[in-house]
Amino acid sequence: MLRSLLLRRVTPWISEVRSAAPKALPGGHRYLSASASSIDSELGTQDERESMHFDLLVVGAGPAGLSAAIKFKQMGKQQGQDLSVCVIEKGAELGAHILSGNVLQPTALDELLPEWRQDEACPIKQPATASRFYYLGRRWALRLPNPPQMKHKGNYVVSLSEVVRWLGQKAEDLGVEIFPGFGGAKVVYGPSGDVHGVQTNDVGVAKDGSLKDSHIPGMALTARATLFAEGCRGSLSQHVMKRFGLREQAGAQPQTYALGVKEVWEIDPAKHRPGLVVHTVGHPLPWDVYGGSWIYHMPNNRVSLGLVTALDYSNAYLSPYQEFQQWKRHPMVTKLLQGGTCLQYGARSLNEGGWQSIPALSFPGGALVGDAAGFLNVPKIKGTHTSMKSGMLAAEAAFNAMVKAPAGSRAPLDLSAYGTSLRNSWVDTELHRERNIRPSFGLGGGLWGGLAYSAVQTYLLRGKEPWTLRHRYADHEKLKLAADCTPREYPKPDGEITFDINTSLYRSQTNHEHDQPSHLKLVNPKLPEVVNLPMYDGPEQRYCPAGVYEWPVGDDGRRHLQINAQNCLHCKACDIKDPLQNIRWTVPEGGGGPSYTVM
Amino acid sequence: MVAVKRVLDYTARVRVKSDKTGVDLTNVKMSMNPFCEIAVEEAIRVREAKGTDEVVAVSIGPRQAADTLRTALAMGADRALHVHTDAEVQPLAVAKLLAAVARQEQPQLVLLGKQAIDDDSNQTGQMLAGLLGWPQATFASRLELDAAAGTALVTREVDGGLETLRVTLPAVVTSDLRLNEPRYATLPNIMKAKKKLLAATSPEELGVDVAPRLQTLSVEEPAKRKGGVMVASAAELVDKLRNEAKVI
Numbered sequence: 135m136l137r138s139l140l141l142r143r144v145t146p147w148i149s150e151v152r153s154a155a156p157k158a159l160p161g162g163h164r165y166l167s168a169s170a171s172s173i174d175s176e177l178g179t180q181d182e183r184e185s186m187h188f189d190l191l192v193v194g195a196g197p198a199g200l201s202a203a204i205k206f207k208q209m210g211k212q213q214g215q216d217l218s219v220c221v222i223e224k225g226a227e228l229g230a231h232i233l234s235g236n237v238l239q240p241t242a243l244d245e246l247l248p249e250w251r252q253d254e255a256c257p258i259k260q261p262a263t264a265s266r267f268y269y270l271g272r273r274w275a276l277r278l279p280n281p282p283q284m285k286h287k288g289n290y291v292v293s294l295s296e297v298v299r300w301l302g303q304k305a306e307d308l309g310v311e312i313f314p315g316f317g318g319a320k321v322v323y324g325p326s327g328d329v330h331g332v333q334t335n336d337v338g339v340a341k342d343g344s345l346k347d348s349h350i351p352g353m354a355l356t357a358r359a360t361l362f363a364e365g366c367r368g369s370l371s372q373h374v375m376k377r378f379g380l381r382e383q384a385g386a387q388p389q390t391y392a393l394g395v396k397e398v399w400e401i402d403p404a405k406h407r408p409g410l411v412v413h414t415v416g417h418p419l420p421w422d423v424y425g426g427s428w429i430y431h432m433p434n435n436r437v438s439l440g441l442v443t444a445l446d447y448s449n450a451y452l453s454p455y456q457e458f459q460q461w462k463r464h465p466m467v468t469k470l471l472q473g474g475t476c477l478q479y480g481a482r483s484l485n486e487g488g489w490q491s492i493p494a495l496s497f498p499g500g501a502l503v504g505d506a507a508g509f510l511n512v513p514k515i516k517g518t519h520t521s522m523k524s525g526m527l528a529a530e531a532a533f534n535a536m537v538k539a540p541a542g543s544r545a546p547l548d549l550s551a552y553g554t555s556l557r558n559s560w561v562d563t564e565l566h567r568e569r570n571i572r573p574s575f576g577l578g579g580g581l582w583g584g585l586a587y588s589a590v591q592t593y594l595l596r597g598k599e600p601w602t603l604r605h606r607y608a609d610h611e612k613l614k615l616a617a618d619c620t621p622r623e624y625p626k627p628d629g630e631i632t633f634d635i636n637t638s639l640y641r642s643q644t645n646h647e648h649d650q651p652s653h654l655k656l657v658n659p660k661l662p663e664v665v666n667l668p669m670y671d672g673p674e675q676r677y678c679p680a681g682v683y684e685w686p687v688g689d690d691g692r693r694h695l696q697i698n699a700q701n702c703l704h705c706k707a708c709d710i711k712d713p714l715q716n717i718r719w720t721v722p723e724g725g726g727g728p729s730y731t732v733m
Numbered sequence: 734m735v736a737v738k739r740v741l742d743y744t745a746r747v748r749v750k751s752d753k754t755g756v757d758l759t760n761v762k763m764s765m766n767p768f769c770e771i772a773v774e775e776a777i778r779v780r781e782a783k784g785t786d787e788v789v790a791v792s793i794g795p796r797q798a799a800d801t802l803r804t805a806l807a808m809g810a811d812r813a814l815h816v817h818t819d820a821e822v823q824p825l826a827v828a829k830l831l832a833a834v835a836r837q838e839q840p841q842l843v844l845l846g847k848q849a850i851d852d853d854s855n856q857t858g859q860m861l862a863g864l865l866g867w868p869q870a871t872f873a874s875r876l877e878l879d880a881a882a883g884t885a886l887v888t889r890e891v892d893g894g895l896e897t898l899r900v901t902l903p904a905v906v907t908s909d910l911r912l913n914e915p916r917y918a919t920l921p922n923i924m925k926a927k928k929k930l931l932a933a934t935s936p937e938e939l940g941v942d943v944a945p946r947l948q949t950l951s952v953e954e955p956a957k958r959k960g961g962v963m964v965a966s967a968a969e970l971v972d973k974l975r976n977e978a979k980v981i
Contacts, residue, residue, distance in 0.1 A: 184921070186920060186921065226742075226762070226764075227762060230762070296760070311924070313920060313923060316920060334920065337917045346914075347914060348915075348916055348917055350916075350917055353920050355920070477748075640746065641746065643744055643745060643762075645744045729742070729744060731762065732760055
């Protein structure tokens with residue numbers, strides 16, 4: 135009861151954060167009216183054009199989306215009702231846009247496909263054998279006791295791209311139709327405002343907007359229920375959350391994010407310890423920036439490593455990509471990587487809001503699953519098992535709703551049973567227990583305050599404390615003016631352990647058809663030159679891990695924002711961190727983006 | 734008839750295997766050879782211009798080659814034939830297999846990509862024409878079929894410029910980059926493609942020996958590029974060319 139009282143107190147404050155124009159920016163800029171509503175409304179349409187109809191439509195073929203599709207088909211087989219499932223995926227193939235640490239907790243997988251342990255083709259083979267936790271100084275490392283959340287017995291070190299490819303095969307075997315290379319560009323609404331499905335994007339549109347010979351208009355995919363499994367900060371999911379007021383409905387706090395930058399290396403076999411799981415905190419991040427790194431030893435002499443930097447950092451000069459390179463310069467990491475080869479690189483944003491930020495999950499005609507809603511267990515840095523479970527629960531609710539609905543009924547499906555079942559499941563229990571850890575880092579004590587609170591919370595309180603700490607601000611509001619920040623020193627890359635962005639980008643194999651309109655839309659194209667550059671020194675050139683945003687000097691001697699949309703890794707950092715929320719990430723032509731195979 | 738090959742995607746980055754026997758293809762993205770896509774597109778355009786009734790796509794390779802054929806079907810081919818083999822097939826073997834298929838299918842026109850981006854051989858189309866005894870027009874940048882007259886006018890891109898040939902049908906034509914821009918496969922076509930006929934056969938059924946005639950001795954990465962050096966004078970340049978680079 136106390137919990138709901140506290141949540142209700144938070145609600146009036148939520149409506150302030152809701153508008154795209156924050157009222158009290160440092161420096162008090164009141165002229166911003168970066169109203170994103172025009173771009174947002176472009177994401178909805180009632181035009182059903184040429185359409186294909188299914189029973190269940192899943193947008194996004196990640197762990198959540200595929201688990202939902204598989205569960206739906208399994209229920210169909212059990213109950214003798216074969217309903218159709220279609221999954222669309224913006225990546226060129228399954229797994230292409232999947233990036234994760236990943237130490238997989240098989241809880242949800244054991245429920246979904248218990249025979250996975252006997253499946254030869256399943257790439258989940260390497261058990262986690264040992265865990266280590268370090269606090270890093272510039273040149274030294276202090277081994278700390280493993281927090282209980284970091285115990286990995288029963289978990290597996292995997293490449294999530296490979297796991298998703300395998301899951302996709304399982305889904306296809308069950309009769310799920312999967313279409314890679316097609317992104318959901320707009321939500322299709324019915325006349326009464328319920329969700330009918332999505333529309334894929336037009337292809338063959340030139341950079342200037344004219345239609346090329348190869349132009350084919352997007353197609354509407356309609357379904358009785360649509361599950362949005364787009365991943366963290368999914369574009370349609372964000373739109374749907376605004377349209378139906380899903381955060382406000384649940385009294386949820388704003389979502390807060392982090393940017394994870396990752397590489398997979400093949401290292402010297404003598405240094406390789408299969409199943410070793412290492413986490414570090416401390417260097418190079420400043421004490422007031424939440425984040426940490428990981429090193430997971432995968433099979434085949436491969437190592438997955440990376441740095442997660444919370445996006446609520448305030449220093450306009452901070453670059454998560456450069457911090458990652460800096461972390462690699464630590465002797466512990468350099469020693470590990472020397473003599474090895476970097477195979478792939480990538481980046482993605484993660485949800486760190488946890489339990490407090492979970493919005494209402496269903497709306498007429500659909501629901502949100504996976505990272506699109508935000509089920510990451512932050513202290514464990516594990517979200518795959520919770521995402522998969524959310525997909526399974528949503529599929530159950532959708533299937534039951536369809537089977538119960540009177541034949542031929544056109545009423546929108548009500549998937550609220552999914553929200554209820556999720557709140558009653560182990561996902562909610564798990565996330566609730568850890569809900570105060572991440573926000574405790576923002577209480578003023580930075581890393582040390584957070585670690586201290588987390589220790590108390592983990593060993594003593596175990597999540598039973600009656601209070602729930604709040605995420606005070608949305609990430610983009612925390613950025614300070616450049617004049618109030620100290621520039622960070624980032625040495626030049628050495629080309630062996632540390633690399634420049636272009637070399638790294640090459641390894642992400644990212645590519646987009648270059649003759650298409652930029653998918654990164656500026657709500658107000660003039661704002662970057664008037665605000666971002668003079669006030670914040672163009673933070674987008676620093677937080678983007680793909681070098682999409684540059685400020686070259688033009689012929690007129692002034693700097694102009696150049697958007698190299700072709701480099702985009704689909705990480706969504708710009709959508710999250712732009713101080714004026716002026717940058718909107720939208721879906722490019724399907725099939726573009728990174729090509730992760732072992733990430 | 735159009736022949737397609739499944740190769741590594743043109744955007745994929747590859748590494749050489751540590752034992753130097755070849756390139757590491759595990760977990761690498763594969764797709765249809767870009768020149769084969771152009772060939773498929775041209776075949777469909779010929780059918781749309783009523784130059785022919787049917788487009789048959791053929792591919793030779795392991796089980797996954799069927800995915801490439803499904804892409805061809807999604808682009809608009811009418812049916813597909815998969816010559817299933819897990820053995821390595823070199824251009825001569827491919828040409829022999831395609832010749833066997835062509836003798837069965839009796840097409841008016843065989844379209845292929847000019848070369849595959851994995852081996853860059855640029856041999857299959859030419860050898861196929863030789864085995865069948867048919868005219869060949871390679872590096873086509875323009876194709877005009879005159880079905881009534883039984884000929885085709887093909888513009889070829891050659892080193893000196895553009896050459897136009899009139900060939901009698903049946904003929905073999907290989908596509909070059911500027912022949913056309915392949916269409917996107919639309920969702921409804923991808924779905925329809927699943928229902929189109931994809932037949933399978935094997936080299937044994939066609940009576941072709943696919944034993945390799947060439948043996949790869951080693952595969953190495955290109956030498957790492959060294960930084961350039963600025964020289965202060967012409968004399969120093971000559972000295973470096975003679976004593977360091979040893980080219981004069």
